[in-house]
Amino acid sequence: xxxxxxxxxxxxxxxxxxxxxxxxxxxxxxxxxxxxxxxxxxxxxxxxxxxxxxxxxxxxxxxxxxxxxxxxxxxxxxxxxxxxxxxxxxxxxxxxxxxxxxxxxxxxxxxxxxxxxxxxxxxxxxxxxxxxxxxxxxxxxxxxxxxxxxxxxxxxxxxxxxxxxxxxxxxxxxxxxxxxxxxxxxxxxxxxxxxxxxxxxxxxxxxxxxxxxxxxxxxxxxxxxxxxxxxxxxxxxxxxxxxxxxxxxxxxxxxxxxxxxxxxxxxxxxxxxxxxxxxxxxxxxxxxxxxxxxxxxxxxxxxxxxxxxxxxxxxxxxxxxxxxxxxxxxxxxxxxxxxxxxxxxxxxxxxxxxxxxxxxxxxxxxxxxxxxxxxxxxxxxxxxxxxxxxxxxxxxxxxxxxxxxxxxxxxxxxxxxxxxxxxxxxxxxxxxxxxxxxxxxxxxxxxxxxxxxxxxxxxxxxxxxxxxxxxxxxxxxxxxxxxxxxxxxxxxxxxxxxxxxxxxxxxxxxxxxxxxxxxxxxxxxxxxxxxxxxxxxxxxxxxxxxxxxxxxxxxxxxxxxxxxxxxxxxxxxxxxxxxxxxxxxxxxxxxxxxxxxxxxxxxxxxxxxxxxxxxxxxxxxxxxxxxxxxxxxxxxxxxx
Amino acid sequence: xxxxxxxxxxxxxxxxxxxxxxxxxxxxxxxxxxxxxxxxxxxxxxxxxxxxxxxxxxxxxxxxxxxxxxxxxxxxxxxxxxxxxxxxxxxxxxxxxxxxxxxxxxxxxxxxxxxxxxxxxxxxxxxxxxxxxxxxxxxxxxxxxxxxxxxxxxxxxxxxxxxxxxxxxxxxxxxxxxxxxxxxxxxxxxxxxxxxxxxxxxxxxxxxxxxxxxxxxxxxxxxxxxxxxxxxxxxxxxxxxxxxxxxxxxxxxxxxxxxxxxxxxxxxxxxxxxxxxxxxxxxxxxxxxxxxxxxxxxxxxxxxxxxxxxxxxxxxxxxxxxxxxxxxxxxxxxxxxxxxxxxxxxx
Numbered sequence: 001x002x003x004x005x006x007x008x009x010x011x012x013x014x015x016x017x018x019x020x021x022x023x024x025x026x027x028x029x030x031x032x033x034x035x036x037x038x039x040x041x042x043x044x045x046x047x048x049x050x051x052x053x054x055x056x057x058x059x060x061x062x063x064x065x066x067x068x069x070x071x072x073x074x075x076x077x078x079x080x081x082x083x084x085x086x087x088x089x090x091x092x093x094x095x096x097x098x099x100x101x102x103x104x105x106x107x108x109x110x111x112x113x114x115x116x117x118x119x120x121x122x123x124x125x126x127x128x129x130x131x132x133x134x135x136x137x138x139x140x141x142x143x144x145x146x147x148x149x150x151x152x153x154x155x156x157x158x159x160x161x162x163x164x165x166x167x168x169x170x171x172x173x174x175x176x177x178x179x180x181x182x183x184x185x186x187x188x189x190x191x192x193x194x195x196x197x198x199x200x201x202x203x204x205x206x207x208x209x210x211x212x213x214x215x216x217x218x219x220x221x222x223x224x225x226x227x228x229x230x231x232x233x234x235x236x237x238x239x240x241x242x243x244x245x246x247x248x249x250x251x252x253x254x255x256x257x258x259x260x261x262x263x264x265x266x267x268x269x270x271x272x273x274x275x276x277x278x279x280x281x282x283x284x285x286x287x288x289x290x291x292x293x294x295x296x297x298x299x300x301x302x303x304x305x306x307x308x309x310x311x312x313x314x315x316x317x318x319x320x321x322x323x324x325x326x327x328x329x330x331x332x333x334x335x336x337x338x339x340x341x342x343x344x345x346x347x348x349x350x351x352x353x354x355x356x357x358x359x360x361x362x363x364x365x366x367x368x369x370x371x372x373x374x375x376x377x378x379x380x381x382x383x384x385x386x387x388x389x390x391x392x393x394x395x396x397x398x399x400x401x402x403x404x405x406x407x408x409x410x411x412x413x414x415x416x417x418x419x420x421x422x423x424x425x426x427x428x429x430x431x432x433x434x435x436x437x438x439x440x441x442x443x444x445x446x447x448x449x450x451x452x453x454x455x456x457x458x459x460x461x462x463x464x465x466x467x468x469x470x471x472x473x474x475x476x477x478x479x480x481x482x483x484x485x486x487x488x489x490x491x492x493x494x495x496x497x498x499x500x501x502x503x504x505x506x507x508x509x510x511x512x513x514x515x516x517x518x519x520x521x522x523x524x525x526x527x528x529x530x531x532x533x534x535x536x537x538x539x540x541x542x543x544x545x546x547x548x549x550x551x552x553x554x555x556x557x558x559x560x561x562x563x564x565x566x567x568x569x570x571x572x573x574x575x576x577x578x579x580x581x582x583x584x585x586x587x588x589x590x591x592x593x594x595x596x597x598x599x600x601x602x603x604x605x606x607x608x609x610x611x612x613x614x615x616x617x618x619x620x621x622x623x624x625x626x627x628x629x630x631x632x633x634x635x636x637x638x639x640x
Numbered sequence: 641x642x643x644x645x646x647x648x649x650x651x652x653x654x655x656x657x658x659x660x661x662x663x664x665x666x667x668x669x670x671x672x673x674x675x676x677x678x679x680x681x682x683x684x685x686x687x688x689x690x691x692x693x694x695x696x697x698x699x700x701x702x703x704x705x706x707x708x709x710x711x712x713x714x715x716x717x718x719x720x721x722x723x724x725x726x727x728x729x730x731x732x733x734x735x736x737x738x739x740x741x742x743x744x745x746x747x748x749x750x751x752x753x754x755x756x757x758x759x760x761x762x763x764x765x766x767x768x769x770x771x772x773x774x775x776x777x778x779x780x781x782x783x784x785x786x787x788x789x790x791x792x793x794x795x796x797x798x799x800x801x802x803x804x805x806x807x808x809x810x811x812x813x814x815x816x817x818x819x820x821x822x823x824x825x826x827x828x829x830x831x832x833x834x835x836x837x838x839x840x841x842x843x844x845x846x847x848x849x850x851x852x853x854x855x856x857x858x859x860x861x862x863x864x865x866x867x868x869x870x871x872x873x874x875x876x877x878x879x880x881x882x883x884x885x886x887x888x889x890x891x892x893x894x895x896x897x898x899x900x901x902x903x904x905x906x907x908x909x910x911x912x913x914x915x916x917x918x919x920x921x922x923x924x925x926x927x928x929x930x931x932x933x934x935x936x937x938x939x940x941x942x943x944x945x946x947x948x949x950x951x952x953x954x955x956x957x958x959x960x961x962x963x964x965x966x967x968x969x970x971x972x973x974x975x976x977x978x979x980x981x982x983x984x985x986x987x
Contacts, residue, residue, distance in 0.1 A: 008954045011641040015960035022941045022960060024933050026926045028664035033958055034655050038921035055651035055671060062644045402948035409928050434872040444663040472709045480711055480730050
């Protein structure tokens with residue numbers, strides 16, 4: 001299978017094209033392009049040769065992405081739902097049980113496409129906007145292809161049923177038939193309507209809807225009592241055409257025999273010129289016998305080569321086998337197209353499907369469509385049906401993953417659809433995780449809420465590095481904006497001890513400066529997170545001390561103060577503050593003075609500046625001062 | 641592809657570099673007018689210039705953002721032989737309302753004796769490290785040990801590459817499976833001086849960077865290099881802008897336990913494109929490393945993509961249409977569209 005070289009599309013940028021270069025910068029979902037000049041950096045480059053012109057514009061260039069269309073969003077959302085459901089189908093069930101499930105899933109996908117298409121058509125009618133027209137035709141094509149793939153690959157109908165499914169397929173995609181029929185039937189005299197014979201001939205007979213054709217013919221018959229016999233004969237022919245019943249007791253061979261008899265009978269009518277006097281009935285007879293030239297004369301009624309294919313099969317070879325399809329498909333395509341016409345991308349894709357070349361279908365669709373949605377979901381479904389492997393491609397599962405990764409990566413640049421992408425990555429066993437890690441870090445953390453959403457996704461998947469990084473970014477942002485409480489809680493979440501220490505220091509500095517704490521709620525409810533860093537523990541405990549004191553629980557307050565002084569987690573800068581805090585405690589009666597006294601004594605013995613010690617002792621009242629007099633305590637204290 | 645929007649950059653001279661920040665919400669531009677501008681993207685997608693200031697006394701060649709874990713930090717390098725580090729200061733509330741912000745210089749790195757041609761931050765897992773390369777052939781790696789004090793940077797490594805340097809690229813991978821690594825490109829045009837791309841690797845024992853590989857097949861001047869994001873592969877991918885676009889695969893060879901030298905690599909060329917038919921000046925990978933863009937003397941930007949078989953092809957071309965400075969956004973649809981009718985009209 002060779003790669004057909006498709007010429008890359010050229011996009012024009014409003015910029016000078018001769019003598020200048022185009023610089024670029026990759027962004028999420030776009031690429032910025034600007035006019036510049038690259039030269040060896042030994043020279044100064046400037047636009048001295050174009051004085052007064054300054055710099056050009058910077059252009060934001062984007063792919064024609066459908067993800068920005070609000071109507072298609074529903075398609076993405078609902079198909080995501082179906083996709084996730086598909087991934088959870090149990091692997092161990094035997095395939096014959098799974099086939100109906102897969103067919104049902106395929107139909108679900110198709111109904112989502114149809115719903116989207118209908119909505120688009122409504123919007124188009126209402127607003128007359130040109131933008132969305134191409135989406136409608138793309139969606140129509142996608143549904144057509146998907147439906148055919150479902151018939152041929154997923155449902156894999158055998159001979160007999162195959163034609164019936166193909167007939168359904170064609171009928172579904174030629175909706176204008178019913179419209180025309182309605183128009184004719186609602187007219188005053190349907191049999192005299194100018195489109196009457198087209199409806200009977202084209203619509204109904206060509207599509208094998210013989211019951212409806214018969215009903216229409218009755219109207220004509222009543223107008224022409226003289227030709228009643230002829231109409232009766234046609235009616236009989238139409239009623240006797242055998243249709244294969246897959247659920248019935250008749251074998252395919254038996255059906256084939258019966259059908260041939262009927263076919264011979266129709267042929268006899270032609271040879272006998274039974275309908276020669278009525279050109280319309282004669283035409284119908286020729287169609288029934290499957291006369292190629294007649295069918296080709298009515299291309300406008302068939303409108304597509306695949307309608308021609310199915311009609312031809314219906315009236316020439318209804319027991320066609322899947323393996324025989326491609327002969328008929330190729331010849332029908334050739335016969336139908338003028339010598340001037342060239343097959344379009346859609347034609348090649350359908351042809352590849354009739355040839356059961358799944359790989360070619362996927363490849364051609366990837367090239368023709370600018371969004372990976374279709375090929376990604378279809379390939380995933382086909383992979384679940386184990387159809388990709390049977391084609392002996394060693395990259396069967398890699399192809400599925402490749403397409404899913406492409407699709408999901410495209411979703412990631414969208415401000416809300418990125419969440420859908422996460423599930424797709426989850427179901428790509430080889431590269432899904434690393435792709436997710438790479439891209440989820442880039443989701444802009446516009447609000448706390450969004451950051452928490454992203455975090456939750458990372459935490460659920462144990463992406464610890466991403467969790468840490470996102471928390472760190474939020475902490476840094478909060479710190480720069482002086483929101484210490486927020487910064488602290490993000491640091492705790494990031495388990496970033498160093499940063500938590502830094503922020504605790506700031507809190508303590510704030511306290512020293514202003515005498516109060518900010519963000520009390522946060523500090524009061526630290527819980528075990530307090531243990532993240534020594535400084536943070538000190539902050540928490542110190543605040544607790546203040547609380548106890550405020551609640552006049554002096555005994556507990558003094559015990560806590562003692563532990564703070566002796567635990568060595570108090571920053572040096574804080575020792576004088578602690579000592580000052582101890583003073584009023586020493587005046588409380590309930591406080592066990594000697595405990596506090598020893599603590600104060602211990603601190604005073606340490607490396608605090610002598611001058612500070614002096615001023616501290618001077619600030620002690622008489623009674624407290626008394627603790628230090630005697631026993632040479634003061635001397636000890638002041639010498640050091 | 642189409643031009644969704646055009647932004648009037650308003651620099652007074654040529655723009656030399658445009659750099660998106662990590663989240664794609666801000667960008668920085670630098671110019672021969674010696675200034676840097678910072679732009680913010682609003683919710684409706686419009687870009688607003690929130691800062692513009694003179695940064696150097698010569699053309700500013702490159703501007704780059706540090707990882708947001710370090711705050712809002714930019715680095716720039718210039719023809720004036722210096723590189724500088726800038727930090728955004730959260731300003732007064734009036735400034736915020738007017739949509740302005742202030743950037744102050746934290747340090748100037750003056751060690752280079754010639755034009756500083758590239759400046760890049762090392763991957764974040766290495767801390768806050770800045771790398772510069774100069775026309776005098778020296779690569780310098782600086783570190784700010786205290787992330788909260790950006791005025792203190794120490795020169796940790798000075799590596800002489802012997803050839804005039806034009807570009808550096810760090811391997812973004814933070815995998816512990818291999819040491820820190822960067823590539824340097826030289827725009828020295830003398831082909832007899834051998835390989836123009838050198839790969840350096842950090843050695844834990846010597847605590848220094850040692851040359852691990854020289855790409856001898858690259859003999860022409862190299863203007864840009866870019867390591868691709870790693871995506872869990874065991875090998876490294878490097879794109880090079882030289883007389884054509886080249887993509888190399890560097891496969892680390894198994895190290896013997898006694899070996900203390902740098903890793904040996906098996907170097908394979910993955911793709912080579914001469915579609916620009918001229919010098920290629922820039923190469924850069926998109927975020928997922930699924931697309932490579934290159935810019936050449938032919939005035940075009942080309943986009944390259946590998947299919948699932950690892951075959952590389954050009955998937956798009958951006959080309960100046962010859963209309964300088966129009967300023968208005970032009971939408972040109974180049975969509976290949978499926979039509980429904982099977983009956984094809986003559987093309």
